[in-house]
Amino acid sequence: xxxxxxxxxxxxxxxxxxxxxxxxxxxxxxxxxxxxxxxxxxxxxxxxxxxxxxxxxxxxxxxxxxxx
Amino acid sequence: xxxxxxxxxxxxxxxxxxxxxxxxxxxxxxxxxxxxxxxxxxxxxxxxxxxxxxxxxxxxxxxxxxxxxxxxxxxxxxxxxxxxxxxxxxxxxxxxxxxxxxxxxxxxxxxxxxxxxxxxxxxxxxxxxxxxxxxxxxxxxxxxxxxxxxxxxxxxxxxxxxxxxxxxxxxxxxxxxxxxxxxxxxxxxxxxxxxxxxxxxxxxxxxxxxxxxxxxx
Numbered sequence: 001x002x003x004x005x006x007x008x009x010x011x012x013x014x015x016x017x018x019x020x021x022x023x024x025x026x027x028x029x030x031x032x033x034x035x036x037x038x039x040x041x042x043x044x045x046x047x048x049x050x051x052x053x054x055x056x057x058x059x060x061x062x063x064x065x066x067x068x
Numbered sequence: 069x070x071x072x073x074x075x076x077x078x079x080x081x082x083x084x085x086x087x088x089x090x091x092x093x094x095x096x097x098x099x100x101x102x103x104x105x106x107x108x109x110x111x112x113x114x115x116x117x118x119x120x121x122x123x124x125x126x127x128x129x130x131x132x133x134x135x136x137x138x139x140x141x142x143x144x145x146x147x148x149x150x151x152x153x154x155x156x157x158x159x160x161x162x163x164x165x166x167x168x169x170x171x172x173x174x175x176x177x178x179x180x181x182x183x184x185x186x187x188x189x190x191x192x193x194x195x196x197x198x199x200x201x202x203x204x205x206x207x208x209x210x211x212x213x214x215x216x217x218x219x220x221x222x223x224x225x226x227x228x229x230x231x232x233x234x235x236x237x238x239x240x241x242x243x244x245x246x247x248x249x250x251x252x253x254x255x256x257x258x259x260x261x262x263x264x265x266x267x268x269x270x271x272x273x274x275x276x277x278x279x280x281x282x283x284x285x
């Protein structure tokens with residue numbers, strides 16, 4: 001059940017990341033910048049950064065829905 | 069009694085130039101306060117010697133560090149360490165806000181263990197989105213506006229005497245308001261609104277504090 005929820009969240013986050021302008025210049029203080037493609041790769045690879053991206057996107061959705 | 073607002077604003081690369089730009093409005097806020105002495109360590113002045121001198125003051129102090137950081141260090145001009153485990157005891161009895169990546173994770177905890185009233189910071193990298201054509205002139209970058217605004221809310225809350233815990237809460241509310249504006253794409257002049265919404269949600273998630281929630285400046 002938990003795995004299913006995670007997979008659903010991952011799909012949702014990937015769909016949202018694909019709506020971001022691929023040319024957007026996202027700055028990360030210590031590593032200069034990260035591209036949208038790199039964000040997508042991290043989520044697909046399910047590494048630590050990718051898991052944080054999923055968590056943050058879910059937070060964003062809760063804020064937009066007014067439940068956070 | 070006069071209080072000290074100690075601020076470091078290095079400006080030697082693209083990232084620090086943005087933080088330097090963000091700090092201008094905050095310095096204006098403080099300049100108008102008669103009971104606050106502004107100790108602005110700008111550019112090359114943002115060095116370890118000056119920081120240690122400022123932190124050695126007996127005045128009630130809010131220390132606001134802008135610059136690069138990692139879990140154990142905050143950096144100043146030319147990425148030289150200005151605050152780390154070897155001098156963090158100087159933050160004793162002071163409130164620290166580090167607009168620097170990740171320093172909350174370890175340095176913040178050490179600071180509080182060594183007597184800092186509170187340490188506000190980020191447990192991950194600070195994230196923002198730049199307007200590609202304006203990245204050399206941060207003051208004119210419209211994509212930077214919401215990030216600048218959130219930072220201002222935190223500093224103006226602290227300067228007006230609101231407790232650290234409530235100042236963070238006000239800032240998180242501001243982040244949420246901005247996410248609703250940008251995340252719903254109502255204000256999308258450059259097509260970057262979804263990226264801005266994501267970066268705001270990132271900063272909202274990783275802004276936090278250690279120490280006394282009720283501490284005030």
